[in-house]
Amino acid sequence: MSDHTTHHTDSHDAHHGAHHKETFISKYVFSMDHKMIAKQYLITGIIMAVVGMVLSILFRIQLGWPDESFPFLEKLLGKWAQGGRIDPSFYMSMVTIHGTIMVFFVLTAGLSGTFSNLLIPLQVGARDMASPFINMLSYWLFFLSSVIMAWSLLIESGPASGGWTIYPPLSALPKAMPGSGLGMTLWLISMALFVASALMGGINYISTVLNMRTKGMSMTKMPLTIWAFLLTAILGVLSFPVLFAGVILLIFDRGFGTSFYLSDIFIGGEALPNHGGSPVLFQHLFWFLGHPEVYIIIMPALGISSEIIATNARKPIFGYRAMIISLIGIAFLSFIVWGHHMFVTGMNPFLGSVFMFTTLIIAVPSAVKTFNYLATLWRGNIQFTPAMLFAIGLVSLFITGGLTGIFLGNASLDINLHDTYFVVAHFHIVMGSAAMFGMFAGVYHWYPRLFGKMMDTRLGYFHFWLTFIAVYCVFFPMHFMGLDGVPRRYYSFTSFDFMKEWLAVNKFISIAAILGSLAQFIFLYNFFRSIFKGKKAPQNPWNSNTLEWTAPVEHMHGNWPGEIPHVYRWPYDYSKPGHDEDFIPQNVPLSQTMSSNLPGDYGTHHGAKGAH
Amino acid sequence: MNMSIGQQLKSSTKAIILFVLLTISSTISFAQAAMPATTDVASQELGITFWFYVLLLIASVFAFAVINKTLKVLELTQELNGKKIKNTYNKVNGIFFILFLVMFLGYVYYEFTTHGRMLLPESASAHGVITDNLFNITAIITGVVFVITHILLFYFSFKYKGKEKRTAFFYPHNDKLELYWTIIPAIVLAVLVLSGWKAWTNITSPAPKEALTIDVTGKQFAWIVRYPGNDNTLGSKAFKLVNDVNETGVDFNDKNAKDDLLVNEIYLPVNRPVKFNFNARDVIHSAYMPHFRAQMNCVPGMPTTFWFTPTITTEQMRAKTNDPKFDYILLCAKICGNAHYNMQVKIVVVNDTEYAKWLATKKPFYTEEMAKQIQEAEASVAKAREEKLALNTNE
Ligand code: HEM
C-alpha cells in the first residue's frame, strides 16, 4: 500500500497540472475519485450484506426450529428473544430489514454503485465521472441512509416490520404493529435519502456514458457492461422519484393527518377519521418503482456476466446487437408490468389482463439473453476463473428463476401463488441469488482493477461451489411449499395442520442456509486478506479487450497518464482468426491487425457484420 | 510466483492460525451467551449441544484449512514440474460441472417426486380444475426448457473447458438462429397468455345470480363471517356504524340485516356458486383458500369480491386424500401484523340437506340485548369521533 502513494502523486500531476495536494480525508474519506468511491460503495455494500445475512440466519433459526429455545439468542437479542425464542414482532422486523437491505443497499447500491462507478469512466475512456462532486455526495447520502437503516435495528420499539414493500395501512399505523412506530419513520427517512443518492449516482452515470466517451467509442462499440449500467441508470432516474413521492405521501399520512392511503379504519377500539384514501394507490406507486427496481438489480449483473463470459470463453459475446436490443426491450417493458404484483388486490380485472400480456412479453428478451449466453459458451475455450464460475452460476439461476416468472405472470395462476413461498423461491433465485452471483463475479473479475491485487483463486473455487449448492438447497424446495399453499411472512408453520409436513423441509432449508452463509466467510476472508496480502496484479490479468485494462495498475487521478486511449474496434475480438493472440484490445488500430480484419470491421456496425 | 515455497507456506500458516483464533474467540463469546443462566437440566443440555456445534465448527474450519493447504502444496509441486495450474483447474472445474449436472438433475427429480407429492390435493372448485390444468401445461413447457438449457449450460462448460491447444470458435452472431429463438418463445408465450387470459376473464366475471353471498371481513387477527340468513340477502353496512360490538358496521335499520348470521365456520353447499364480499377493518389482509385456488385481498375502504363453485365436499375430500382429519381452510396471506401467521377459519363443504340443517341451528345475531349494547357503543364512538374531528379537516 505504501508504494501506492508515491507513484500516485507524481503521475496525477502529469496531467492535472494544478491539482492541490491530497490529504487522508480527501483521498480516502471525501474522495471524488470514481475508483475510490467504487471501493467505498463495495465495502459498505459488503458490510450491509453481512448484516442482512445475519438477520436471515436468525429468522431461519426460528423457521427451522420453531419449538426449541436457544439461550444464546436471548443474550444476543435481549428482549426480542425472551427465553431464547424469537419474538413474532422481531421476526417480522428481521424479515423486513433483511429484504430492504438486500434489495436496496446491497444489490442496488452495492452492485450498481460499485461497478458503475468503477467501470463507466474506465471502460468508456473518461478521466472521471461527469460530476465527481455529485458522485461523492451520492456515496455519502447512501452511507447516511445505511447508517440510519442499521441504527433502526437498535431502537426500543424495534425496526420497521411491515415487509420490505411496507404496504399501508399496516405501515402507517403505529397501533397496527410496534415496528410501524419510530422504526417505520427511520425506514422512510433512510429510503428518502437512498433515493436522493440513487438519483445523483444515476444522473452521473448517464451523462458520463453519453458525453464523455473517448474518441472512437461509439455507442455500438461499448462493452455490454456499459449498456447495462446506462439502461439501469435510466430506469432508476425515471422510477425512483415515484417511490420518493409514495414515501413522502406516506410520511404525510403518518404524521400530518392526510388520507392518501387511509380510509375507513377501525383499530384499537377506535375509528380513525381518515376517509377517501386508497391503500392500493400506494401499491401502484411502490411497484411502479418496485418492478423496474428488480431489473435495476439484475441488469448490471447481466452486463457483468456478459463481459466475463465473453472474456473467459475467449469468444465474442454471441449476438452483441441482440443483447443490446433485449436489454433495451427489458428496460422499456419493465415500466409497464408493475401490475403483476397486484393481480389479487381487487384491481380491475381488465387491467390484470393487460399486465398479464405485458409481463409475459418481457419473458421473450429474457429468453433471448439466456440463449445467447449458451451460444457464447459453445465451442469456447473456457477459462474457469472464479468470476467465470459465478457468471455461469448466474445463467443457471436466471433460467430457473425466470421460468417460474412465467407461472406468476399468468394472472389466473397467480391467484393461487400470490404471497406464497412460490414467490419467495422465484425472486430469491432470479433476483437475490442471480444478482448476488453477478456481484461476486464482478468482484472476482475486477478485484485487480479495484485493489491492484489478485484474490486467491482456490478459495474462490470453494466459495463458488459451496454457495451454488447451498442456493439450490435453500430455495428450490420453497417452490413446493408455495404450491402446497404455504404463505410467506409466517412466523411459524405450527398453527395449521396442513403445513406441519413442511417442518422437516424447513429444517433442511435452515441448515443449508447456515452452511451456505458460513461459506461466505471464505469470501470475506479472501477479500479482506487479499487487499493486504494478495499477489500484485498484472496489467491485464484475464487478457481482456476493454479499456480499463490499459490503465496503470496503480490508481491515479485521471486514470491514464498522458492521452486517453482511442478506440478502434468493438470489445469482443476474442480468438479472431488470423490474429496470433486470442484477444485484440479495443485500442489496437485496425492497421495493426491486417491479417485478421474482416470486411465488416471497416463499417460502423462492427458486431452486426462479423464472420459468418 | 515471486515468493519461495517456504515463505508461501509460512504466511498462509499464519493466516490460518489467525482465522482459527478469530473463530475460536468469537465462538467463545457466543458460548458465554449459551451459559445457562438457570441451572435447570434442559438449558444445561442445550449448553452441551451448543458446545457440540462449536466444536464441530472448529473442526470443520480446521478440516477446511488442511484441505486448502494440501491443495496449495499440490499446486506448488505441479508448478515446479512446469505444468500450468490454470489448465488443471480448468479441467477440474469442467468435470465438476458435469458432476453437478448429474447431481442437480437427480436432485430436481427427487424434489419433484418427494416434495412434489406433498402438494395441495386436486382442486375443490370448478375454476381451479382449469387453472390446475394450465399450471400443468406451463410446468411441462418450462420443465422441458429448464432441463434442456441446463444440460447445454453445464455440458458446454465441461466440453469446452479451457485447454492449452484449444482455440475458441470466432462466432459473433447468427441472425437466423437468433430470430428463431425470439419467435419460438414468443409463440409459446402467446399461447400461454391466451389460455391464461381466457381463464382469468372467466374467473373474474360477475357471479351468477343464484350464488350464495357471504360477507367476510378481516381484522387483526381474525375473520368475521356473516351469512345472509333466510332472506338470502345481506343487510347493508356502513363504516360509521363500526364499533366494538357491531364489528363490521351492519346497519340494523335495514330489514335485510335482522336475520343475518355470524358464524365461526364457513359452511358451503356443494356445487352452488358462492360469492364472497371481502373487506378489512384495520389493515390489508388477504383471504386465501388454497384448496379452492381462490385468493382476494381484503382492503380497508375498498370492497372486493371473489366467487367460485365448490365441487367436492369435505367428506369426499377426506376420502380422496385418505386423511380423516382433512379440512378446508381460509387463511390470511397478506402480512398484517404480529399474529399474521395464525388467522384462520375452517371451511366445510357439505351437501344441500346438511347445509340446510346447519343453517337451521344458527340464530340471528341481532337481539334486543345487542341493540342496547350497540347504542351505547355508538354513543361513545360518536363522542370520540367528534373530538377527533376538531383536529382533522378531512371529513
Ligand atoms: C421472466 C421474467 C419474469 C416474470 C414473468 C416475472 C413475473 C413475476 C410476477 C408475476 C411476480 C408477482 C408474483 C406475486 O407476488 O404473486 C413476480 C414477483 C417478483 N419478481 Fe419476477 N418475474 C420475472 C423475472 C424477474 C426478474 C428478472 C427479477 C429480478 C431480478 C424478478 C424479481 C421479482 C421479485 C423481487 C418479486 C417479488 C416481490 C415481492 O412480492 O416481494 N422477477 N415476478
Ligand SMILES: [Cu+2]
Ligand atoms: Cu415485477
Ligand SMILES: [Cu+2]
Ligand atoms: Cu395477515
